[in-house]
Amino acid sequence: xxxxxxxxxxxxxxxxxxxxxxxxxxxxxxxxxxxxxxxxxxxxxxxxxxxxxxxxxxxxxxxxxxxxxxxxxxxxxxxxxxxxxxxxxxxxxxxxxxxxxxxxxxxxxxxxxxxxxxxxxxxxxxxxxxxxxxxxxxxxxxxxxxxxxxxxxxxxxxxxxxxxxxxxxxxxxxxxxxxxxxxxxxxxxxxxxxxxxxxxxxxxxxxxxxxxxxxxxxxxxxxxxxxxxxxxxxxxxxxxxxxxxxxxxxxxxxxxxxxxxxxxxxxxxxxxxxxxxxxxxxxxxxxxxxxxxxxxxxxxxxxxxxxxxxxxxxxxxxxxxxxxxxxxxxxxxxxxxxxxxxxxxxxxxxxxxxxxxxxxxx
Amino acid sequence: xxxxxxxxxxxxxxxxxxxxxxxxxxxxxxxxxxxxxxxxxxxxxxxxxxxxxxxxxxxxxxxxxxxxxxxxxxxxxxxxxxxxxxxxxxxxxxxxxxxxxxxxxxxxxxxxxxxxxxxxxxxxxxxxxxxxxxxxxxxxxxxxxxxxxxxxxxxxxxxxxxxxxxxxxxxxxxxxxxxxxxxxxxxxxxxxxxxxxxxxxxxxxxxxxxxxxxxxxxxxxxxxxxxxxxxxxxxxxxxxxxxxxxxxxxxxxxxxxxxxxxxxxxxxxxxxxxxxxxxxxxxxxxxxxxxxxxxxxxxxxxxxxxxxxxxxxxxxxxxxxxxxx
Numbered sequence: 001x002x003x004x005x006x007x008x009x010x011x012x013x014x015x016x017x018x019x020x021x022x023x024x025x026x027x028x029x030x031x032x033x034x035x036x037x038x039x040x041x042x043x044x045x046x047x048x049x050x051x052x053x054x055x056x057x058x059x060x061x062x063x064x065x066x067x068x069x070x071x072x073x074x075x076x077x078x079x080x081x082x083x084x085x086x087x088x089x090x091x092x093x094x095x096x097x098x099x100x101x102x103x104x105x106x107x108x109x110x111x112x113x114x115x116x117x118x119x120x121x122x123x124x125x126x127x128x129x130x131x132x133x134x135x136x137x138x139x140x141x142x143x144x145x146x147x148x149x150x151x152x153x154x155x156x157x158x159x160x161x162x163x164x165x166x167x168x169x170x171x172x173x174x175x176x177x178x179x180x181x182x183x184x185x186x187x188x189x190x191x192x193x194x195x196x197x198x199x200x201x202x203x204x205x206x207x208x209x210x211x212x213x214x215x216x217x218x219x220x221x222x223x224x225x226x227x228x229x230x231x232x233x234x235x236x237x238x239x240x241x242x243x244x245x246x247x248x249x250x251x252x253x254x255x256x257x258x259x260x261x262x263x264x265x266x267x268x269x270x271x272x273x274x275x276x277x278x279x280x281x282x283x284x285x286x287x288x289x290x291x292x293x294x295x296x297x298x299x300x301x302x303x304x305x306x307x308x309x310x311x312x313x314x315x316x317x318x319x320x321x322x323x324x325x326x327x328x329x330x331x332x333x334x335x336x337x338x339x340x341x342x343x344x345x346x347x348x349x350x351x352x353x354x355x356x357x358x359x360x361x362x
Numbered sequence: 363x364x365x366x367x368x369x370x371x372x373x374x375x376x377x378x379x380x381x382x383x384x385x386x387x388x389x390x391x392x393x394x395x396x397x398x399x400x401x402x403x404x405x406x407x408x409x410x411x412x413x414x415x416x417x418x419x420x421x422x423x424x425x426x427x428x429x430x431x432x433x434x435x436x437x438x439x440x441x442x443x444x445x446x447x448x449x450x451x452x453x454x455x456x457x458x459x460x461x462x463x464x465x466x467x468x469x470x471x472x473x474x475x476x477x478x479x480x481x482x483x484x485x486x487x488x489x490x491x492x493x494x495x496x497x498x499x500x501x502x503x504x505x506x507x508x509x510x511x512x513x514x515x516x517x518x519x520x521x522x523x524x525x526x527x528x529x530x531x532x533x534x535x536x537x538x539x540x541x542x543x544x545x546x547x548x549x550x551x552x553x554x555x556x557x558x559x560x561x562x563x564x565x566x567x568x569x570x571x572x573x574x575x576x577x578x579x580x581x582x583x584x585x586x587x588x589x590x591x592x593x594x595x596x597x598x599x600x601x602x603x604x605x606x607x608x609x610x611x612x613x614x615x616x617x618x619x620x621x622x623x624x625x626x627x628x629x630x631x632x633x634x635x636x637x638x639x640x641x642x643x644x645x646x647x648x649x650x651x652x653x654x655x656x657x658x659x660x661x662x663x664x665x666x667x668x669x670x671x672x673x674x675x676x677x678x679x680x681x682x683x684x685x686x687x
Contacts, residue, residue: 138435317427
């Protein structure tokens with residue numbers, strides 16, 4: 001694999017060099033990149049250090065962005081530079097992971113570098129293709145245009161974030177998860193409820209969100225209350241199922257021990273069964289963190305005040321403010337990931353006893 | 363990219379020219395679902411007026427999540443039907459649309475309020491909730507509110523804006539004090555729901571002088587450099603206006619044509635007949651030309667409302683409608 005990547009990276013650079021010398025139209029930065037890239041073909045005679053590929057990757061990306069044409073589409077050798085820089089970044093990541101595997105590099109620091117490089121490389125390829133191939137911004141704006149829009153519209157983005165995340169997602173999530181937990185304990189107490197509620201819960205979870213959203217608007221008005229209600233309906237069920245399963249996680253030998261201590265139901269629940277259900281409950285909390293955000297955004301497609309992420313995403317297309325739509329999507333992605341991350345961090349602290357957490361740090 | 367596409371188009375043209383079909387193929391993207399609002403085009407297609415002009419027209423229906431401006435930018439259509447405000451806003455966003463004809467001379471947009479809400483005049487708006495369609499249909503409303511000096515961001519003394527569904531439900535359910543309707547569509551739904559001019563306060567954008575031009579025909583600026591294209595556009599507009607004339611003179615037949623053309627099965631004959639009769643008041647089948655006074659007023663309102671940042675230049679052309687005279 002590495003050999004193939006190395007030949008693609010060096011080869012396309014050499015080809016680019018030939019092309020740009022014959023057409024005499026290449027930007028100086030790209031020329032330097034082509035020459036350096038073509039020189040790496042030496043590696044088949046004599047191995048090169050890792051950092052060479054890293055430097056070429058960074059320089060190639062810089063040269064590509066800096067020499068994008070202001071108007072029109074980019075010439076052929078520019079595309080070769082893109083292929084070459086992409087191959088260099090891939091090669092660099094491959095070499096890094098090999099070095100980690102062989103124990104030459106520490107895991108903790110470099111483990112973060114690899115996904116960062118991958119993410120940045122994707123953004124750069126997106127930028128170069130949208131601007132270099134002359135893709136109309138109303139179809140797909142470039143990341144730089146989206147970033148510019150984010151900087152310009154911080155007020156709108158903040159207002160939308162508050163409306164959707166703070167007012168709809170958080171209360172809905174809290175109510176839905178708490179209700180799911182309490183009902184799960186009730187179900188655990190009573191076989192009658194178990195027979196009655198679980199099928200209804202199954203039925204509720206199968207309701208499509210676009211079916212319940214308009215109904216919630218009718219019941220709770222068009223402001224955040226109806227969106228929070230949709231979030232409650234979406235988050236309740238995963239919590240119920242997971243908690244019911246988790247309450248059965250404690251083994252009978254542990255329960256027998258509690259019994260010999262003369263512990264009553266509630267003591268057993270608080271001291272043994274709920275802590276043992278911790279991983280299950282946190283699993284539901286993590287699933288719900290992303291579900292809640294999706295639910296609130298989709299619910300805002302149906303009758304809203306004129307603020308909110310879902311409102312902006314659904315109506316921005318009609319106004320051809322596609323960069324604003326992407327900016328909202330970026331905010332939603334960051335918010336959702338951060339929400340998930342916070343829950344995962346709390347989980348590590350609370351379920352420190354669980355093998356998956358203990359084993360995570362050898 | 364453009365070269366490749368151009369090559370493909372050229373190849374396609376050569377291939378179609380060599381076959382028996384020598385008709386010019388054009389794709390028309392409607393602003394909304396198949397309904398009598400577009401009767402002229404549907405009738406021209408059904409009655410063979412396009413065939414007489416040696417045209418092969420494909421009519422694409424729109425819908426609540428189809429932006430015609432985006433379709434034409436992506437190369438999915440040659441001509442689109444859209445409102446001028448949305449067209450001009452798209453022009454500023456980098457989609458160089460040009461108005462080639464304006465069959466709709468008057469706007470069909472209204473705002474209606476049940477009298478029990480206490481709204482009698484514009485002075486009663488502060489503190490009320492008003493339903494507005496978004497997705498490119500919000501501009502006339504915001505231009506009007508701008509003219510009245512009313513805040514629309516929910517601050518005190520202003521109005522609360524509700525993103526309205528494309529029906530009259532928010533008024534019936536009492537979620538909004540006033541809602542947007544088109545004379546030829548939702549207003550009919552309100553009448554069917556038991557409302558009438560006796561228990562409604564009606565604000566007609568055209569009568570108030572707040573109308574912005576509605577359904578016009580727009581094409582991409584580049585295509586106008588090609589005389590063959592311009593000629594095809596002229597034949598298209600001529601056949602379409604013939605279709606409008608026929609539709610307005612034979613409303614029953616036109617309504618039936620619309621119902622037959624609707625592949626979703628959502629169009630009802632009675633409602634389409636109502637719609638044909640209502641659009642008669644808005645469309646001038648004898649004149650497709652853009653009226654400059656209304657154009658100037660529309661553009662000025664867009665500029666005042668900051669919907670466009672600068673006065674549009676070259677946003678309309680008379681070359682197509684001049685060719686019809």
